[in-house]
Amino acid sequence: MKTAALTFIAFSFCIGAAQASSPAAWEALHTKVVSSCMAKSSMVSPFVSEPVDFDDSVGKVALILREGSSRNRKQPKDTTVLCLYDKRSGKVVIEEVRWKKN
16 A cells, blocks of 8 residues: 555656646746847847757756847958856856857
8 A cells, every 4th residue: 555655656746747847838948048148148139049958957058149240241240159047046147159260
């Protein structure tokens, strides 16, 4: 009897965890991440990567945002930033990505 009760409890926890990661919940999180990262970056209309969801032990979501300026065709300014969003606190950190030349 105890085994059946423990199995039921364990199964209940598994069902609860599966519901917490529903497609609607992921979509809501990703929408919040994109809007937070765009606001922090001050970019007007960047290209935005798909979100990169790290394991829960890390608790971060990453995005790459890229914006180019074609006002001066001789020296176009392309800006690429990496945005890290903390799922627990909602804090956003932005750092510019500088590509190495080979």
